[in-house]
Amino acid sequence: MRTELAVIGAGPAGLAASLAAAARGTRVALVDAATETGGQFYRQPAAGLAAGRPEALHHRWRTWERLRDGLAASSVRVLTDHHVWCVERESGGFTVHALLGPEQEEPAEVHARAVLLATGGYEHVLPFPGWTLPGVVTAGGAQAMLKGGLVVPGRRAVVAGTGPLLLPVATGLAAAGVEVAALVESTGPGRLARHGLALAGKLPEGAGYAARLLRHRVPVLARHTVVRAHGDDRLTGVTVAALDTAGRVRPGTERQLVCDTLAVGHGMLPHTDLAEGIGCGLDGLAVAVDAEQRTDVPGVWAAGESTGIGGAALALAEGHIAGCSAAAFLRGTAPDPAPAALKARTKLSSSAAALDAAYVPPAHWPEQVTDDTVVCRCEEVTAGAVRDALDLGAGDERTVKLLTRAGMGWCQGRMCAAAVAGLAGCPPSPSRRPFARPVPLGVLARQHSQEELS
């Protein structure tokens, strides 16, 4: 199909961008891999589950209703179940290459004059002994099971790691009837207090979560970490321990908690594959954008967590600003974003930066990773193998990958790259993956033969 603006990602950023651009007379195609719009924050239960009160699992449901109803009333063409693996420049615009449906084998193309990337982020999980046991899930994964499948991952859970996402996960599981044995947060209150001024606007939200944790009697273990998950063929419990101010486990503080579920997460990382494929520059690990959310590739915008982790409200503001800018570019007019969105972006960016600085995994986490702990799950590479590669002289992720195959499997390092970098003692580097998704060779071959024919 042909359109003026292809928006990739139908989370808060992509929805706000599509609505803003369509309201300004732009023909928009909104493309997403999921079967429903909403992204991670407004993840909807599968239609077949006939959820009676889906709002019970969500915050800010009114905003979702406004987005959903606005989309239904708009001219935006919604293309769900479209897994985009690459965006290619062509004369006069771009081709968005996608694979359709759950099998992801049938190709589809969207030709657009401009592209807006709103592909969000993904979870960052660091390894520890026992983390591959059944019963250990990511914090966002537990949330996705609840919101999308209306199921709980177990009966008694520990929620652990670091970052603000642990709060809705712990309270969400508790409200759904799971006994939450503890919320284990490696960041201490002192670290948060150091960013008090920038986080002042987040206080009411934080107080709300604190009240819910109290109501559900969820014990909070601040400046603690999970050092080991136990079980033979599935999780039966975890050992937690206190951390000192340097981020080292304090000897003698270990204790065991019985649980059948461990929901663990160490923050989020931006999805940048599609942006990098088109040649967009990065700012650290996120897509670099200017004040109008334009990337450094003309005709390409980015918004939401692909440009930095900051939460759903920031994603909405950035999406709106990006949509207005893209529409203005296509119409030859001046961008007219709502002043409230500009104000919200300024305020929320500063609290996002403070949260990012406050919530960091314990500095000495690699010391807890035993040699037999699997680091790269796809290729089953252990921490011992990574350390052998380091002994052989590897000093970065890429050399470790070449020596051990860590990061060469199905997920292409999305799960293990940060862990390998941590074990190697170097900062994580940008991914540089040519395709955002695995692509069947038949699809590539057919595309090649079509190009030769044309």
Ligand SMILES: Cc1cc2nc3c(=O)[nH]c(=O)nc-3n(C[C@H](O)[C@H](O)[C@H](O)COP(=O)(O)OP(=O)(O)OC[C@H]3O[C@@H](n4cnc5c(N)ncnc54)[C@H](O)[C@@H]3O)c2cc1C
């Ligand atoms: C698993 C998970 C659970 C979360 N749970 C919570 C929570 O409970 N509470 C909270 O406050 N915050 C939560 N967050 C964070 C919150 O979801 C984000 O702050 C917010 O959704 C960001 O909005 P976004 O539009 O930038 O991205 P997202 O909402 O992540 O939307 C991105 C969209 O892009 C689509 N996409 C990505 N790549 C492709 C591709 N190649 N092809 C096609 N489509 C693609 C995805 O399917 C997704 O729908 C969660 C995040 C994650 C990852």
